[in-house]
Amino acid sequence: MTEPVSREEIPRLVVDGVLGAYQGPPVENIGNWYGNDALWVELPPRSTVVKLPGEDLSEKFPWVRLIRGYIRIVGQRLDGPAPPANGEASTGNGPIGFNSSGIAFPTTGCWRITGTITAHDLTFVVNVERSP
Secondary structure, three states: OOOOOOHHHOOHHHHHHHHOOOOOOOOOOOOEEEEOOOEEEEEOHHHEEEEOOOOOOEEEOOEEEOOOOOOEEEEEEOOOOOOOEEEEEOOOOOOOEEEOEEEEOOOOEEEEEEEEEOOEEEEEEEEEEEOO
């Protein structure tokens, strides 16, 4: 599974993109972020998506774009055969900064997800499982 970086490693632009014009007390934990020089994404705790029986196997993933462009998201199961995961990123936030998305997983398992923006890729791995 992909491990998030420490808060000190998160670029200020990502923090600003997540918190916006927040004026409250200092925030110690803004989430489990992972990224590169073009794109950052918040990972679920322990890089694991957990859904109750009967719930859709889908999850929202917030992204922050450090360069201009729109995100394309693809997913491939690593531990068995499955159709690709279907990722959709919103386009309503403009071409840079915060961007919400949803990813629908056709099955449980270990998934490699790649977000691409203007020929820059960010790839991470998450586990998708059902709670007992």
